[in-house]
Amino acid sequence: DAGITQSPRYKITETGRQVTLMCHQTWSHSYMFWYRQDLGHGLRLIYYSAAADITDKGEVPDGYVVSRSKTENFPLTLESATRSQTSVYFCASSETENTEAFFGQGTRLTVV
């Protein structure tokens, strides 16, 4: 299917566990992003990537790791999940750095 897809849609994990959220896009967009969305806050950028093998920190990168070995995939790993990482995570992609971003459906992560 064309577009940008995230998996899983819902995830419950325990404190201290490692968890990976997947993101796949079929447009060959150069830029990919990971955001978290919490009540009362705007979307906050965790990490972004301008191209394969190029990643950079956003506003809230602590506790997260990303990689981008292929243009179409941009997984986000929580190395040791904490309750404060309970959130809705959105992956997005854009053709260039200042064009509209297309968002995946989101992953609702609960850390217990």
Add this chain to the structure above:
Amino acid sequence: GQNIDQPTEMTATEGAIVQINCTYQTSGFNGLFWYQQHAGEAPTFLSYNVLDGLEEKGRFSSFLSRSKGYSYLLLKELQMKDSASYLCAVMDSNYQLIWGAGTKLIIKP
């Protein structure tokens, strides 16, 4: 610091017009975006302004004044399906998007 302000919630009547304001203070400016987000769904792009003035797209229009650090989204002929959150985001000098917390728009029949 960088800051985007928009009202938390607004209520309007079906068929009416509503204006959602957004003020910003950012390190540089490379454009302002508006997105719509229905509850439980992903944000979807509505408009982009980089020059001062009004951009019209069907029932939706977006206005920008860079000197005032101000934008608004105007929704005409409101429909029930317009009930959603509207997110304002500004691209700063590093081409990073700074997001407002969103305005929840409630449409009443």
